[in-house]
Amino acid sequence: MTTEAPEKQPAKKEEQEESFVKLFLHNLWSANTVVVTILSIFLALLIGAVLIVISDSEVLATFSYFTSRPSDALTASWDLISQAYADLFKGAIFDPAAVQAWFDGSGDWKTALNPLSETLTYAAPLVFTGLSVAIAFRGGLFNIGGQGQAVIGCVTAGVAGFAIGLPAGLHLVVALAAGLIGGALWGFLPGLLKARTGAHEVITTIMLNYTATLFLGWLILQNGVQDPDRTDAVSKTIESTAGLPALPQPLRVHLGIVLAVLVTAGVAWLVNRSSFGFELRAVGVNPPAARTAGMSVGRTYIKLMVVAGALAGLGGAVQVLGTADRLTGQVAGNIGFDGLLVALLGRNKPWGTLFAAILYGGLRAGGNLMQVDVGVSLELVTVLQALIVIFIAAPALVKAIFQLRDARTARLGTSMAKGW
Amino acid sequence: MSGVSTATAEELAEATAPDRFWNRQRRLGAALVIIGLIAAVIFGALAESATARFTISEDAEGAALSINGQLGAILFGVVTIAAGGALLAGVAKRWQTVLLSLGIVTFVFSFLCWQVAGKFLPLVDTASGSLELALPLILGALAGVLCERSGVVNVAIEGQFLMGAFGAALVGTLATSVWAGLISAVVGGVIIASLLAVLAIRFLVDQVVVGIVLNLLALGITGFLYERLMQPDALKYNSPPRLPEWRIPGLADIPVVGPVLFETNLLVWLALALVLVIHFGLTRTRWGLRTRAVGEHPTAADTVGIRVRGLRYTNVLLGGVVAGAGGAYFTLVSTGAFNKNMTAGAGFIALAALIFGRWTPFGALGAALFFGFAQKLANYLSAVGSPVPNQFLNMLPYLATIIAVAGLVGRVRAPAADGVPYVKS
Numbered sequence: 001m002t003t004e005a006p007e008k009q010p011a012k013k014e015e016q017e018e019s020f021v022k023l024f025l026h027n028l029w030s031a032n033t034v035v036v037t038i039l040s041i042f043l044a045l046l047i048g049a050v051l052i053v054i055s056d057s058e059v060l061a062t063f064s065y066f067t068s069r070p071s072d073a074l075t076a077s078w079d080l081i082s083q084a085y086a087d088l089f090k091g092a093i094f095d096p097a098a099v100q101a102w103f104d105g106s107g108d109w110k111t112a113l114n115p116l117s118e119t120l121t122y123a124a125p126l127v128f129t130g131l132s133v134a135i136a137f138r139g140g141l142f143n144i145g146g147q148g149q150a151v152i153g154c155v156t157a158g159v160a161g162f163a164i165g166l167p168a169g170l171h172l173v174v175a176l177a178a179g180l181i182g183g184a185l186w187g188f189l190p191g192l193l194k195a196r197t198g199a200h201e202v203i204t205t206i207m208l209n210y211t212a213t214l215f216l217g218w219l220i221l222q223n224g225v226q227d228p229d230r231t232d233a234v235s236k237t238i239e240s241t242a243g244l245p246a247l248p249q250p251l252r253v254h255l256g257i258v259l260a261v262l263v264t265a266g267v268a269w270l271v272n273r274s275s276f277g278f279e280l281r282a283v284g285v286n287p288p289a290a291r292t293a294g295m296s297v298g299r300t301y302i303k304l305m306v307v308a309g310a311l312a313g314l315g316g317a318v319q320v321l322g323t324a325d326r327l328t329g330q331v332a333g334n335i336g337f338d339g340l341l342v343a344l345l346g347r348n349k350p351w352g353t354l355f356a357a358i359l360y361g362g363l364r365a366g367g368n369l370m371q372v373d374v375g376v377s378l379e380l381v382t383v384l385q386a387l388i389v390i391f392i393a394a395p396a397l398v399k400a401i402f403q404l405r406d407a408r409t410a411r412l413g414t415s416m417a418k419g420w
Numbered sequence: 421m422s423g424v425s426t427a428t429a430e431e432l433a434e435a436t437a438p439d440r441f442w443n444r445q446r447r448l449g450a451a452l453v454i455i456g457l458i459a460a461v462i463f464g465a466l467a468e469s470a471t472a473r474f475t476i477s478e479d480a481e482g483a484a485l486s487i488n489g490q491l492g493a494i495l496f497g498v499v500t501i502a503a504g505g506a507l508l509a510g511v512a513k514r515w516q517t518v519l520l521s522l523g524i525v526t527f528v529f530s531f532l533c534w535q536v537a538g539k540f541l542p543l544v545d546t547a548s549g550s551l552e553l554a555l556p557l558i559l560g561a562l563a564g565v566l567c568e569r570s571g572v573v574n575v576a577i578e579g580q581f582l583m584g585a586f587g588a589a590l591v592g593t594l595a596t597s598v599w600a601g602l603i604s605a606v607v608g609g610v611i612i613a614s615l616l617a618v619l620a621i622r623f624l625v626d627q628v629v630v631g632i633v634l635n636l637l638a639l640g641i642t643g644f645l646y647e648r649l650m651q652p653d654a655l656k657y658n659s660p661p662r663l664p665e666w667r668i669p670g671l672a673d674i675p676v677v678g679p680v681l682f683e684t685n686l687l688v689w690l691a692l693a694l695v696l697v698i699h700f701g702l703t704r705t706r707w708g709l710r711t712r713a714v715g716e717h718p719t720a721a722d723t724v725g726i727r728v729r730g731l732r733y734t735n736v737l738l739g740g741v742v743a744g745a746g747g748a749y750f751t752l753v754s755t756g757a758f759n760k761n762m763t764a765g766a767g768f769i770a771l772a773a774l775i776f777g778r779w780t781p782f783g784a785l786g787a788a789l790f791f792g793f794a795q796k797l798a799n800y801l802s803a804v805g806s807p808v809p810n811q812f813l814n815m816l817p818y819l820a821t822i823i824a825v826a827g828l829v830g831r832v833r834a835p836a837a838d839g840v841p842y843v844k845s
Contacts, residue, residue: 051641055648142628199825200834202628203775206575207818210765218811340632377647379760382640389633390615394623 030405033347036398040391043398044384049081051383052376056080084376091369092119092362110251115365117253121323123361124256125150128315129339130346130353131267132187136308137348138271140284141301145190145205146312147336148212149183153316155216156182158327159225161238161320171241176317183313184306186212191305195298201305209336213329220327227326235327244322256318261354263314268350270307280304312336341389360385445507445516452504452523459530460497467493470538476675489537496530499523535806546796548680551688552753554792556581556763558691559746560770561777561784562698563609563739567616568779569702570735571715573839575631576616577743578767579638583608584747586642589650589758592660592751601660602748609744610737612638617736621729624841635767643760650758663687663752685753687745692785694742699781711735715835718842728842746770772821779834791817 028035053059059080062073090096094115101107129146136143143149157179166174190204219225220235227234246254271277282290283300291297316332324331342360346352367381391398398404467490475484503523507516532541560577567574587608592601612634620627650658663685671682681688702708710731713721718728750766751758769791776790777783798813 051644055645142626144628144632193822193826197826199822202575203825204822206768207772207822210768211815211818214811214815218809337632337636341636344629344633377644379640379643379647382636383644384640386633386637386640390619390630390637393625393629393633394619396623397619 029402035404036395037345037392039398039402039404040388043391043401044387045085047387048380048384049085051380052081052084053077080374084370084374084380087370087373088363088366090366091115092366110248114251115369117247117251118365118368119358119362120253120257121361122364123358124254124260124322125315125319125335126338126342126357126360127257127260127264127354128318129312129335130342130357131264131339131350132183132308132311132315133340133343134346134348134350134353135267135271135280135311136304137343138284139280139300139304140287141191141194141304141308142202143187143190143205143305143308143312144202144340145187145208145309145336146315146339147332147334148205148209149186149309149312150316150319150336150339151209151212151216151332152186153179153183153313154320154324154327154332155212155219155316156313157317158235158238158320158324158331161242162236162326163224165239166241168241171239172244172321175238175242175321176314179313179317179320180310181313183316184310186313187305187307187309188302191302191309194305195301201301216327216331217329220329225327233329237326238321242321243325244318246322252323254322256322259314259318260357263311264350264354267311271350276300276303312339315339338385341385344389345392347392445510445513448516448520449504449507449509452507452520452527453501454504455527456497456500456502456504456523458497459500459527460494463530463534464490464494464497467534468537472533472536472538473540474532474536475540475542476544484540485543487533489533492533493530493537496526496533499526500530535801535804535808539804541800543676544679546793546800547676548684549796549799550789550793551680551684552792553795554788555688555691555753556746556749556766557770557773557788557791558695558785559687559742559749560767561773561788562691562694562781563743563746564771564774565698565702565779565781565784566711566735566739566742568774568838569715569835570711570732571718571835571837571840571842572617572620572732572736573627573631574616574736574739575628575771576612576634576638576767577746577770578763578765579631579635580609580612580740580743581747581750581763581767581770582635582638582642582761583612584744585750585762586645586747586758587744588748589658589660589751590645593657596661598661598663598752601752602663602745605748605752606741606744609742609747610740613736613740613743616740617733620841621732621736624843627839627841639761642758646758646760654757658757660751660756662756663748687749687753690745695781695785702781712835714842715837718837718840722842722844728844732842743767743770769817772817775834776817776821776824790820 059073059076062076066073092115094112098107098112098114102109102112129150132146132149133143157175160175160178161171164171164174186208190199190201190208193199193204194201217233220233225235227236244254244256244259246252269277271281279290279295279300280303282293282295283297283304287297290300315335319333319335320327320331338360339357342356343353345359346354346356363381363384364378367378370376370380371378469488469490471486472489472492473484473486500523503519503526507519507523511519560581563577563580564574584605585608588601588605591604592598595601615634615637616627616630619625619630646658665683665685668682672678674682702711710721710726713724714726714728714731722728747763750762755762770788773784773787773791777785777787794813794816798810801808801813802810
């Protein structure tokens with residue numbers, strides 16, 4: 001529920017002709033993008049609450065005598081749920097107590113800002129992988145390979161980070177570029193296969209994801225890559241000259257999020273203003289028509305997958321240079337697949353993707369506190385993230401549950417599949 | 421890639437024209453000659469000139485097929501080259517499959533001779549291990565066959581596996597019955613399948629999107645409940661009984677084949693029987709004809725009175741049953757306890773087997789066995805300390821699938837309406 005404020009703004013702009021209040025009330029309960037998004041998040045939190053309750057044996061015990069004293073069960077459930085979700089908020093945005101302490105002078109600003117810092121730290125790589133999926137979607141390609149491209153981005157950026165010695169600044173640029181090129185190569189492959197042989201990109205990118213992960217698993221055990229002081233699968237540490245500059249400890253937020261905003265602006269320009277963007281949107285809407293208009297569909301697919309791969313690779317680079325500081329088997333975590341959810345939530349628009357990534361970063365950061373504080377597993381966040389996207393992807397479902405009115409303008413098309 | 425990479429999709433369509441010199445058969449032949457040369461020269465040079473023993477009996481000393489490793493590597497490589505040469509020379513089309521299989525099998529033998537030289541490879545253990553590793557892949561790919569032949573893309577096999585594995589562990593432990601576990605594995609698979617069916621067929625959501633998101637949902641829910649229930653109290657929630665191994669007297673005494681096929685658990689027989697049943701069902705029954713019609717041309721099927729959506733619901737749910745049973749493998753056969761994300765991409769290998777097997781039950785079986793063998797071999801090689809990294813062998817299923825869909829070795833074609841929701845106009 002945390003990013004409602006930024007998401008409401010685009011809706012308000014549309015309502016200028018008639019009286020503002022009348023239009024606002026009319027749109028309030030209709031199936032437009034904003035309402036469906038908010039209700040999806042609400043539904044996901046609702047189902048999450050049910051999961052929290054049924055998995056807690058103490059609270060569940062109070063339900064055994066529900067008919068005789070319902071108040072016990074309800075209070076216990078409510079306490080647990082409200083505490084868990086309050087932690088989610090405190091871990092993601094701010095903790096009122098810490099802010100109070102900061103103003104009193106008994107705490108410092110770092111503690112107060114730590115939740116926001118965590119949110120942005122988790123969000124930064126997701127912005128890149130999300131943009132990667134989103135831009136490919138606009139061109140009619142479904143890039144499930146974000147994970148593999150991010151893994152290769154991690155590998156190339158990481159290797160550039162510890163294998164070469166360069167002055168600070170330049171080293172960072174080189175490492176980021178290495179991640180970008182690595183991801184681009186991993187995206188080029190399915191693009192080429194799609195353009196030349198018609199091999200469906202969903203199949204090839206799924207297969208390349210696992211290939212990349214296995215390659216990473218092999219690489220970090222090799223001489224020259226593995227940390228000589230360790231026996232487990234861990235690479236050498238990345239030189240400090242290649243690390244993304246961060247705020248002072250314990251804050252972890254780094255330059256990656258600034259880079260993410262810049263890249264979002266760049267992608268928005270690329271998609272909406274550049275001739276390549278026009279081409280890719282034309283190909284995405286109707287490939288035969290684009291071909292008739294003289295565009296090379298195959299070449300657009302290749303270029304598009306290279307750009308998408310480069311973005312995901314950059315995401316991997318930001319992950320490894322900003323937070324991870326060395327390669328491990330799970331260094332890329334799940335950022336590629338999360339990027340998929342982020343893009344779907346952001347409706348494949350660059351700025352929407354940025355906000356969606358921040359929302360997901362917030363869920364992740366808040367989930368950490370929730371796990372520590374009330375012992376509700378971090379996995380709940382995965383459930384919430386998946387549920388939100390299920391509801392977003394099926395607006396008809398949300399519409400049916402809440403009996404929403406038809407939207408006047410918003411085009412809530414479910415993205416139709418083309419099959420393999 | 422060489423020679424082929426310049427062909428566009430349109431040109432490949434023309435490749436069936438008889439006048440084209442580099443047709444599919446010649447390309448395959450050339451590829452076989454190249455890998456045969458690699459086998460004969462590189463494997464032969466690297467192989468130790470010592471005896472490679474492929475033991476038939478359970479112990480290392482007993483009866484064995486043995487050959488000098490270096491000689492074997494070169495010999496089998498030469499056979500591969502010969503098979504490729506025959507294809508290049510343009511033999512009759514009916515020999516094509518035989519020669520291709522011969523070429524690939526001898527290449528694998530050549531590789532084995534190199535690796536096993538001076539050591540031994542227990543055949544029974546390798547075969548039964550391959551079959552066991554292939555078991556979830558067979559069931560998962562069959563689930564995919566059921567869904568996709570009727571036109572619903574099933575990327576959620578991984579999620580169905582996870583829910584099946586989780587359900588089997590939880591209910592199997594609570595009921596202390598392996599059969600209750602097996603049934604709830606099926607229920608777990610059906611839960612994910614029904615979500616897939618409703619979202620894809622009723623709400624017309626992109627089926628690949630639904631599949632991927634359902635995988636994450638299953639990962640989250642099982643991981644969440646694992647950490648909340650199973651981790652704190654494993655004895656109460658996470659120690660299911662194992663599926664018993666049954667031995668058929670008489671048949672189990674046949675060397676090699678006996679212990680592999682007739683001294684095993686029920687799930688193996690179930691999987692092999694399902695391959696036959698689904699193959700027969702798809703090709704010989706009314707249900708099969710309708711399923712294929714709905715998967716290829718739903719509008720035409722609807723015109724003649726087939727309930728397109730109803731049939732798709734049925735098939736997706738049946739797929740959930742099969743994939744859920746495949747999930748039971750992980751907890752009731754393999755490890756005996758549930759663990760977070762324990763399927764680790766097996767659902768996607770099953771998807772690869774489905775595609776590599778060209779959306780047919782027997783193709784899926786063959787691909788699954790091949791992938792299972794590759795995994796088993798990877799385990800064996802890392803155990804004996806081979807210089808070939810096992811990660812590369814584990815990549816084999818994925819790379820083979822990419823090669824298959826790219827049309828470099830023949831062309832795979834999905835059912836025409838696969839993934840396209842049907843909207844009655």
